[in-house]
Amino acid sequence: MAKLLVSAALTVSVLAPSAAFAADKTVTLAVKNMYCADCPFIVRKSLEAVPGVVKVAVSYKDKTAIVIPLP
Numbered sequence: 001m002a003k004l005l006v007s008a009a010l011t012v013s014v015l016a017p018s019a020a021f022a023a024d025k026t027v028t029l030a031v032k033n034m035y036c037a038d039c040p041f042i043v044r045k046s047l048e049a050v051p052g053v054v055k056v057a058v059s060y061k062d063k064t065a066i067v068i069p070l071p
Helices: 001-013 039-048
Strands: 025-032 054-059 063-069
Touching: 039 054, 039 063
Parallel strands: none
Antiparallel strands: 025 063, 054 063
């Protein structure tokens, strides 16, 4: 689980400062290894803590996290 959170946070932290982000752009991350009902909450809170992230929606069913960065 820790590797999953570190990987997701690293991905967003590398992508978030990029000048390629424009207004209304979203990033969809594949979040494999979500096995329990608490995983989406933990992933969402971890990604929301990344500077530059405005909103996060995590789907346990689809095993994805949709991240909306600052414009």
